[in-house]
Amino acid sequence: MNSTVLQRMASGDVxxxxxxxxxxxxxxxxxxxxxxRTAADAEDAAQEIFLDIWRSAARYDASRGSDKVxxxxxxxxxxxxxxxxxxxxxxxxxPEALESIAWSDPATEPAxxxxxxxxxxxxxxxxxxxxxxxxxGLMHGLSQSEIASRLSMPLGTVKSLMRRGLMRVREYMNIxxxxxxxxxDG
Amino acid sequence: MAETGPQKEPDEAMLDLLIKQxxxxxxxxxxxxxxxxxxxxxxxxARDLEHAAAxxxxxxxxxxxxxxxxxxxRIEAQLEAAMAASAxxxxxxxxxxxxxxxxxxxAPRPQSRxxxxxxxxxxxLVLAVLGWLRAxxxxxxxxxxxxxxxxNALLAQPGILQIQLDMTAEPAAAGxxxxxxxxxxxxxxVMRFVGLKPNDPAQHQYQLWIFDGDRxxxxxxxxxxxxxxxxxxQVVVPIHAKLPVQAAKAFAVTIEKPGGVVVSGLEHVVAxxxxx
Numbered sequence: 001m002n003s004t005v006l007q008r009m010a011s012g013d014v015x016x017x018x019x020x021x022x023x024x025x026x027x028x029x030x031x032x033x034x035x036x037r038t039a040a041d042a043e044d045a046a047q048e049i050f051l052d053i054w055r056s057a058a059r060y061d062a063s064r065g066s067d068k069v070x071x072x073x074x075x076x077x078x079x080x081x082x083x084x085x086x087x088x089x090x091x092x093x094x095p096e097a098l099e100s101i102a103w104s105d106p107a108t109e110p111a112x113x114x115x116x117x118x119x120x121x122x123x124x125x126x127x128x129x130x131x132x133x134x135x136x137g138l139m140h141g142l143s144q145s146e147i148a149s150r151l152s153m154p155l156g157t158v159k160s161l162m163r164r165g166l167m168r169v170r171e172y173m174n175i176x177x178x179x180x181x182x183x184x185d186g
Numbered sequence: 187m188a189e190t191g192p193q194k195e196p197d198e199a200m201l202d203l204l205i206k207q208x209x210x211x212x213x214x215x216x217x218x219x220x221x222x223x224x225x226x227x228x229x230x231x232a233r234d235l236e237h238a239a240a241x242x243x244x245x246x247x248x249x250x251x252x253x254x255x256x257x258x259x260r261i262e263a264q265l266e267a268a269m270a271a272s273a274x275x276x277x278x279x280x281x282x283x284x285x286x287x288x289x290x291x292x293a294p295r296p297q298s299r300x301x302x303x304x305x306x307x308x309x310x311l312v313l314a315v316l317g318w319l320r321a322x323x324x325x326x327x328x329x330x331x332x333x334x335x336x337x338n339a340l341l342a343q344p345g346i347l348q349i350q351l352d353m354t355a356e357p358a359a360a361g362x363x364x365x366x367x368x369x370x371x372x373x374x375x376v377m378r379f380v381g382l383k384p385n386d387p388a389q390h391q392y393q394l395w396i397f398d399g400d401r402x403x404x405x406x407x408x409x410x411x412x413x414x415x416x417x418x419x420q421v422v423v424p425i426h427a428k429l430p431v432q433a434a435k436a437f438a439v440t441i442e443k444p445g446g447v448v449v450s451g452l453e454h455v456v457a458x459x460x461x462x
Binding site: 073 | 198201202205206208209210211213234235236237238239240241242243244245246247250251252253254257258260261262264265266268269270447448449
């Protein structure tokens with residue numbers, strides 16, 4: 001049903017627009033708010049993201065991941081692109097005011113996005129400083145230099161923590177998904 | 187991902203670039219650096235890392251914040267119009283002229299703006315076309331009225347608002363006059379200008395705004411962008427409200443960047459008028 005929304009969008013079914021907004025509106029808006037410099041930027045970004053979703057909908061392949069992560073991938077690309085273009089502008093929230101992230105609990109929330117659930121599980125296994133660096137970089141949109149400054153860490157340490165943390169999440173997700181695929185095949 | 191990860195391992199320098207790419211983006215120099223590295227390994231890892239980063243984003247979003255209703259309505263309209271524009275190839279612009287009145291349709295937003303601006307232009311065009319077809323104001327089937335014809339039709343309707351706009355001290359407004367005719371029932375209207383300074387669409391465009399009494403006054407409803415050509419005398423511009431207007435309280439015209447803006451800072455207001 002979820003992939004159907006994207007398929008219908010791809011086929012130009014105008015009636016699917018509302019369903020698309022129902023399903024992804026809050027996700028896109030939350031990401032746009034976190035990764036935009038101003039509220040007006042977030043609104044512009046959300047508009048661009050939904051046009052990107054429509055244009056990319058035909059590329060969605062359910063065997064490669066959930067629709068929500070597919071949408072988040074499109075959203076992140078657009079938001080990162082916009083952040084780079086507006087690099088000199090101050091962030092919407094001062095870094096000290098960054099709210100903490102409420103990670104979904106994979107044990108109690110059987111995710112509608114299975115790959116997001118795997119990512120949440122992988123994050124639980126990371127060292128706290130790895131998780132913190134990924135949180136600041138991926139959720140709050142801080143650059144590696146900004147993270148280094150905020151945490152009073154050498155830039156090389158931030159890079160290393162982010163590299164190991166994200167590679168660990170990637171490995172965990174591949175193992176989990178291959179396991180699921182293996183069980184399904186068996 | 188269902189695909190098995192790549193067998194060949196990237197080196198640390200490549201990984202650092204790939205991770206920076208998915209977390210904050212690369213500078214042109216870094217992108218060139220990445221481009222000369224092993225493309226097959228890089229692209230396979232880039233895909234995996236981007237997927238992992240997006241999955242983390244979804245996991246960390248928890249209870250997502252609902253999108254504001256007004257923004258959602260704008261996006262829905264934009265998407266529907268873009269999809270309709272994509273389906274209906276070859277839509278023609280309608281600019282009509284009369285001997286006494288220069289009629290100007292809503293200006294297309296320049297392609298030099300972001301893709302959203304381009305699609306917004308397509309959306310405006312299609313919404314306008316659909317609007318005309320649904321409410322033809324006494325025209326023959328499939329015949330779109332010009333703004334001047336729309337003005338005449340509006341003036342014959344009961345219950346219309348006619349508002350004289352006050353020009354501001356903006357240089358573009360010097361010596362100009364403007365008024366609005368708006369039909370609350372059909373949500374259609376036009377603005378008339380005499381003497382408004384011609385604009386260079388590559389530098390800036392005029393944008394119409396409607397202040398709706400039922401909405402936050404900081405966010406007036408976008409009524410479309412338009413241009414004033416150098417030789418224009420009286421200019422008639424159709425108002426294309428992007429959202430339903432429940433109670434029009436005021437109308438304004440601003441100068442904005444090419445393509446217009448979603449939310450105006452109202453820094454350069456050239457005309458404004460209150461209803462009632």
